[in-house]
Amino acid sequence: MSRLVTIDDALSLADHIVAKRKDVLNAKINRYPKSAFTCSDINECDRYMIHSLLDWDKRELHDTGLQAIFDAGNKEEESVKNRLGYELGLEFVEAQTPFEIKNRSGETIARGKIDGKILWNGKAIPIEIKSMNENSFNMLNSLEDFNKKPLYRKYLRQMQLYLYGNNQEAGLFILSNFRTEKLILVTLDYGECEYVLSRLERLWEMKKKGIYPEANYQPHLCDRCPFASLCLGDVINKPADLINNELLEEKLQRREELKPLKDEYDEIDEEVKATFKSIPHAFVGTSFEIIGTERSRTSVDAKAMPDDLRKQYEKKSTFWVSKIKKL
Numbered sequence: 561m562s563r564l565v566t567i568d569d570a571l572s573l574a575d576h577i578v579a580k581r582k583d584v585l586n587a588k589i590n591r592y593p594k595s596a597f598t599c600s601d602i603n604e605c606d607r608y609m610i611h612s613l614l615d616w617d618k619r620e621l622h623d624t625g626l627q628a629i630f631d632a633g634n635k636e637e638e639s640v641k642n643r644l645g646y647e648l649g650l651e652f653v654e655a656q657t658p659f660e661i662k663n664r665s666g667e668t669i670a671r672g673k674i675d676g677k678i679l680w681n682g683k684a685i686p687i688e689i690k691s692m693n694e695n696s697f698n699m700l701n702s703l704e705d706f707n708k709k710p711l712y713r714k715y716l717r718q719m720q721l722y723l724y725g726n727n728q729e730a731g732l733f734i735l736s737n738f739r740t741e742k743l744i745l746v747t748l749d750y751g752e753c754e755y756v757l758s759r760l761e762r763l764w765e766m767k768k769k770g771i772y773p774e775a776n777y778q779p780h781l782c783d784r785c786p787f788a789s790l791c792l793g794d795v796i797n798k799p800a801d802l803i804n805n806e807l808l809e810e811k812l813q814r815r816e817e818l819k820p821l822k823d824e825y826d827e828i829d830e831e832v833k834a835t836f837k838s839i840p841h842a843f844v845g846t847s848f849e850i851i852g853t854e855r856s857r858t859s860v861d862a863k864a865m866p867d868d869l870r871k872q873y874e875k876k877s878t879f880w881v882s883k884i885k886k887l
């Protein structure tokens with residue numbers, strides 16, 4: 561007869577699993593020296609790019625939750641390859657193909673890799689597999705959609721640099737929601753490549769001279785930046801005031817509780833609006849009416865300006881940064 565399992569036995573097993581899992585994830589979290597920019601991590605902040613090379617050893621380590629997501633992404637990459645390979649008979653070659661980007665002086669200024677290539681009609685089609693949650697998966701339906709968030713814009717730059725560096729006209733993103741795949745064609749965009757390359761060359765020269773561009777606080781980048789304490793140190797590390805105010809504390813607590821809902825709202829809002837793009841008038845069931853209009857606005861494409869011209873129009877303004885961290 562098997563021995564009686566008590567609540568304590570079950571709880572002790574649960575505690576063991578949680579602690580061990582954390583240990584396993586923690587063991588994978590590390591920093592690595594970087595001698596050139598990484599094509600999959602071309603951040604929109606110039607200062608981040610310099611920190612990433614000169615201060616790689618001070619980069620804030622990510623947490624176990626994010627490591628678990630990275631692990632799941634790596635496993636999913638293999639699953640996608642198996643699904644397409646074994647089930648559809650497609651052949652993947654050159655897995656994790658490395659590539660380098662050199663500047664005019666022949667120095668390697670960036671390194672990257674893509675997930676591999678699929679042999680098709682005697683040619684090897686470049687493939688990059690990205691796994692993501694359901695909301696993101698539903699939101700990304702065209703290359704344009706990749707421009708909606710900093711993370712997806714990084715995916716675009718990575719693929720563009722690969723195509724450029726390897727003299728290829730096109731490749732495919734394979735997006736996965738961990739169940740099925742969505743294929744998105746990527747075509748070489750020379751204009752975008754030239755812009756990214758000249759930016760990398762400029763940043764490379766700054767890195768060689770140890771010059772950091774000025775910090776420009778942008779919440780969508782800085783709030784998740786692993787160099788924030790280094791970069792915004794003055795803001796974050798000043799001796800703190802102690803404020804005893806229960807109402808304020810309650811509001812901060814409520815703010816934390818609402819944050820995931822706001823993030824979910826933003827994702828769903830984008831996804832829903834993308835669905836109704838180009839639809840002037842629609843009803844959804846009996847509960848919703850959607851009215852769409854095309855509007856235009858004129859703006860200056862600062863990216864297209866030569867650096868020296870853009871500098872003439874730069875203006876400095878001051879702002880206050882409140883970075884709120886739950887203890």
Ligand code: SF4
Nearest residue numbers: 605608782785788791
């Ligand atoms: S904290 Fe902000 S300004 Fe500083 S490096 Fe990071 S993204 Fe750039």
